[in-house]
Amino acid sequence: MFRRGDKVEIFKKSEDEGWQDYMDEFVGFHGIVTDPDSNINDPDALIEVSLVDKGTHRIPQDCLRKLEE
Amino acid sequence: MSAGKCPVNSTIYRLKDMIEMNRLVDPYCRRIAEEILELIDDIAWGRAGEDHIPTIDSLSRELSEKGADDSCKETGEFVQTALQENMEVFVSHVKTHNCNTGECILLAPAPCQTACPAGIDVPSYVTLIGMGRDAEAIDVIRRDNPFPWVCGLVCTRPCEFMCVRARIDTPISIKFLKAFAAEKAMSDGQYRNPEKEPDKDKKVAVIGAGPAGMSAAYYLALKGYTVKIFEALPVAGGMMMVGIPRYRLPREVIDREAAMLEDLGVEFVFNTRFGKDITIEQLKEEGFEAFLFAIGAHKPYKLNIPGENDYPQVIDSIDILRNVALGERHSPGKKVVVIGGGNVAIDAARTCTRLGCEEVTIAYRRTHSEMPADEEEVEQAEEEGIKMSFLTVPVEIVGQDGKVTGLHCLRAEMITKAGSDRKFPVPVENSDFTIDADAVISAIGQQVDSEGFDTLTGLTWTRRNTIDVNRACMETSIQGVFAAGDAVLGPATIVEAIGGGKKAAQAIDRYLSGIPQPKLPPVPVRRGRLDFMEVPASTKMSLKRPEMPLLNFNRRRVTFQQVELGYSENAVREEARRCLRCDVCRRCGACVDVCRDRMEINALKLGYLDFDHPVQTDFRETADRCIACGACAENCPNGAMIIEDVGDERVLSICGTILNRLKLEYCEVCGTALGPAKYHDYITRRLKGIAKTTEGRSICVECARKMAAHQHNEEIIPIR
Ligand SMILES: Cc1cc2nc3c(=O)[nH]c(=O)nc-3n(C[C@H](O)[C@H](O)[C@H](O)COP(=O)(O)OP(=O)(O)OC[C@H]3O[C@@H](n4cnc5c(N)ncnc54)[C@H](O)[C@@H]3O)c2cc1C
Numbered sequence A: 001m002f003r004r005g006d007k008v009e010i011f012k013k014s015e016d017e018g019w020q021d022y023m024d025e026f027v028g029f030h031g032i033v034t035d036p037d038s039n040i041n042d043p044d045a046l047i048e049v050s051l052v053d054k055g056t057h058r059i060p061q062d063c064l065r066k067l068e069e
Numbered sequence B: 001m002s003a004g005k006c007p008v009n010s011t012i013y014r015l016k017d018m019i020e021m022n023r024l025v026d027p028y029c030r031r032i033a034e035e036i037l038e039l040i041d042d043i044a045w046g047r048a049g050e051d052h053i054p055t056i057d058s059l060s061r062e063l064s065e066k067g068a069d070d071s072c073k074e075t076g077e078f079v080q081t082a083l084q085e086n087m088e089v090f091v092s093h094v095k096t097h098n099c100n101t102g103e104c105i106l107l108a109p110a111p112c113q114t115a116c117p118a119g120i121d122v123p124s125y126v127t128l129i130g131m132g133r134d135a136e137a138i139d140v141i142r143r144d145n146p147f148p149w150v151c152g153l154v155c156t157r158p159c160e161f162m163c164v165r166a167r168i169d170t171p172i173s174i175k176f177l178k179a180f181a182a183e184k185a186m187s188d189g190q191y192r193n194p195e196k197e198p199d200k201d202k203k204v205a206v207i208g209a210g211p212a213g214m215s216a217a218y219y220l221a222l223k224g225y226t227v228k229i230f231e232a233l234p235v236a237g238g239m240m241m242v243g244i245p246r247y248r249l250p251r252e253v254i255d256r257e258a259a260m261l262e263d264l265g266v267e268f269v270f271n272t273r274f275g276k277d278i279t280i281e282q283l284k285e286e287g288f289e290a291f292l293f294a295i296g297a298h299k300p301y302k303l304n305i306p307g308e309n310d311y312p313q314v315i316d317s318i319d320i321l322r323n324v325a326l327g328e329r330h331s332p333g334k335k336v337v338v339i340g341g342g343n344v345a346i347d348a349a350r351t352c353t354r355l356g357c358e359e360v361t362i363a364y365r366r367t368h369s370e371m372p373a374d375e376e377e378v379e380q381a382e383e384e385g386i387k388m389s390f391l392t393v394p395v396e397i398v399g400q401d402g403k404v405t406g407l408h409c410l411r412a413e414m415i416t417k418a419g420s421d422r423k424f425p426v427p428v429e430n431s432d433f434t435i436d437a438d439a440v441i442s443a444i445g446q447q448v449d450s451e452g453f454d455t456l457t458g459l460t461w462t463r464r465n466t467i468d469v470n471r472a473c474m475e476t477s478i479q480g481v482f483a484a485g486d487a488v489l490g491p492a493t494i495v496e497a498i499g500g501g502k503k504a505a506q507a508i509d510r511y512l513s514g515i516p517q518p519k520l521p522p523v524p525v526r527r528g529r530l531d532f533m534e535v536p537a538s539t540k541m542s543l544k545r546p547e548m549p550l551l552n553f554n555r556r557r558v559t560f561q562q563v564e565l566g567y568s569e570n571a572v573r574e575e576a577r578r579c580l581r582c583d584v585c586r587r588c589g590a591c592v593d594v595c596r597d598r599m600e601i602n603a604l605k606l607g608y609l610d611f612d613h614p615v616q617t618d619f620r621e622t623a624d625r626c627i628a629c630g631a632c633a634e635n636c637p638n639g640a641m642i643i644e645d646v647g648d649e650r651v652l653s654i655c656g657t658i659l660n661r662l663k664l665e666y667c668e669v670c671g672t673a674l675g676p677a678k679y680h681d682y683i684t685r686r687l688k689g690i691a692k693t694t695e696g697r698s699i700c701v702e703c704a705r706k707m708a709a710h711q712h713n714e715e716i717i718p719i720r
């Protein structure tokens, strides 16, 4: 479960339809979760992640992993 | 074009200059030049497709061959020449998404600006606010976001999460600074619209007057389109108006900012639901050529438990919030249970308290630490007396004589299931209990209401029941039909809706002008490079993010008055001074490297430069070791680190933060400035020839050379 402020990495492409072609180049990038699903913490929801140098995007959760602080 | 420079970048600069200096007076020519600029911008940012270069070629040819006057022709010829002479570099930018010179990177926005879904130039407006130039700050914000006041009060502020200052202590309070400036500009009568482009005589229909639809309408109107917004409700604002309660966002704020759209000529048609009152065919007949669906996500999920449909006192949070926003003031009951743990549940519960409910309980199936609602919101709700019942799974709504009497629940425990690192609430057998209640409000999420959209044949939907678009340009599966906001993302945020609306407006403009769509989403545009504000290192380190003053508890419990009272002017100006100006300092670390490795001084303790492994920063420590040699400034690629002689001092600063200030020494022989004593000592220690010549005296290179020649000493090496 991701929370606001978690540091994350996009560690793979997602097969989910919410993954856009232009996101392929995000793999390996680090960022911060800026808006998880703030209603029900649905693991299937697209969540908002701000990536270093790549902007803020709604991304499927299966391609994200938390980075140890 | 000069050697070593990126021709793509130089073409942008020159073309921008031609446009901004008003050299292109013919409106048609100016418009084409702006389109060319946008396309070259795409190329610089590696978001261009194969059509970009041929389109630039044909547009610039049109200017040079058919331009109305000499300046048009000259502009067209300039672009033609730049393209022909540097075709390989342009093509390589398109194909590799890379700029070999790295120059295009120097145009890169700061992390806060990159993080903002609307792409606002944060460092520029924060600096303007620091300088007391609030109206100009609002002008800068509104180039990318027409709702600075709304966002200043309720934005989820992704920018603050990426703020580099957080690596030192706490992020800049970007959101509240924006609210202050918007309020001040409005109150001073200086909150203004930019100039519109001439009328294009083309009509665009926007469905939905939420932030996505209104933002698109704003940018389309500025481009000269005739825009009509069709809205199902009797008011503008979408969820900003009928979702977010008034104690967080006063109605006047939305009304004032929405009215700015009307001033631009945007027409609102209220009480008109697409799919019921109007169809796309009717709109096409009325002459609309492009359509934006920005209908939000207003259909609540069902609880799917017994009793849900049996009592009028079972209400959905979206309904109660909307009714209250539209003027309803009756309390739903004395004892209310709100089901859910998110922000909407908190808003519904706090609204009930203000409506006079005596006891409000939030029932949530997981624990406090798993609540998806923002911590500050939960804290404020608890302060207002709202009770929390955690690990509570609703199983049935019970009642008598057609009235709710309670919510029957089971206790849950959190259990990790095999193959998952996520804990799930699992009901405990025989743990049932009932929470007494005379009203139950569900707040377990919303989805897009697609009723009436079956007539839009060819429109594809995702499995999440959102409108399927290419998110680089918000185009749907139907040509000329675009979508943005929650309708595309599912329940998301205002600033994402604004960013999506702006992106859709750009794409609609491209569509109606026959220009290809970009392959990647837009990269935020820097809106200027402001002077630095001078701040001593000790002040920079000691300034603290101000606390937000809140309305007192009693008033919070009984009125819808705004809870957050806003910063004082002094706090705002001081807070802006904490900003590190990351639009100029790119955090490449060249200054730290040269000081440590080449000069072997290691005076720069700038631990914030790295995102992954930030270490301690202390601007004050530089002065302990720095000799003001200037090697760091010499190696700074973007003019962030500056060394200059001011009066009788040599001053080293990074983006205006004064790191060191040393008294200058003067040549004992000829009187020219030598640099500070520390620097001079360092050099003389290193250069024994001079040391020998000068014997500890302050003597400039020229004089030392003369003396050395005199002494037949050939070891002298030139110094600064
Ligand atoms: C209770 C609550 C609190 C929130 N708090 C925050 C917050 O603090 N910060 C934040 O950033 N976000 C918050 N949000 C989310 C935010 O409000 C939304 O993400 C945002 O408003 C979405 O904008 P939108 O323009 O896509 O849609 P909306 O704002 O939902 O606007 C859509 C508009 O379309 C109209 N419409 C729908 N169907 C039709 C139709 N068929 N024909 C004509 N019109 C139609 C609707 O009536 C509505 O006016 C909150 C949401 C809720 C529910």
Ligand code: SF4
Pocket (backbone or CB within 6 Å): B110, B111, B112, B113, B122, B123, B126, B162, B163, B164, B165, B172, B174, B578, B579, B580, B581, B582, B583
């Ligand atoms: S310190 Fe200033 S420029 Fe840097 S990220 Fe924060 S607000 Fe933006």
